[in-house]
Amino acid sequence: xxxxxxxxxxxxxxxxxxxxxxxxxxxxxxxxxxxxxxxxxxxxxxxxxxxxxxxxxxxxxxxxxxxxxxxxxxxxxxxxxxxxxxxxxxxxxxxxxxxxxxxx
Numbered sequence: 001x002x003x004x005x006x007x008x009x010x011x012x013x014x015x016x017x018x019x020x021x022x023x024x025x026x027x028x029x030x031x032x033x034x035x036x037x038x039x040x041x042x043x044x045x046x047x048x049x050x051x052x053x054x055x056x057x058x059x060x061x062x063x064x065x066x067x068x069x070x071x072x073x074x075x076x077x078x079x080x081x082x083x084x085x086x087x088x089x090x091x092x093x094x095x096x097x098x099x100x101x102x103x104x
Contacts, residue, residue, distance in 0.1 A: 002069065006033055006060055013052065014041035019076055032070035033060070039075050046073060 003022045011017035019038040025031075037045050046053045057071050 002060055002063055003033060005063055006035065006056065006071070009056060009059065010035065010037065010045060013044050014038065015044070016041055021076065030068050030070060031064075032072060035071060035073045036076040037073070039077055042073070042075055 003024050007020055007022045010020045010022070014020060014037055016038040019036075019041070021036040023034045023036075025034065035045070044052070045056075047055075053071075053073060057069075060069055060071060
């Protein structure tokens with residue numbers, strides 16, 4: 001029910017309603033909804049200073065009956081993030097050489 005309600009609200013906001021996707025997950029961090037929209041619609045979904053996103057969260061929270069629901073907004077063209085241990089530094093996984101030694 002929450003997925004359909006959020007999808008209905010989002011389709012009324014965005015310019016490309018056919019690109020709206022909402023998936024439901026139950027994990028360790030609780031119940032969550034993942035929202036994917038077209039890149040051009042992301043600004044409309046988030047709104048100025050996040051007001052639209054916060055309003056959507058408030059409505060879904062009220063519909064859930066007090067259950068804690070997490071809503072994640074993502075760009076539909078974005079690739080899923082890797083969720084493993086981070087390796088290396090800021091050099092793209094290459095071993096670091098030397099470093100700054102100051103003036104000789």
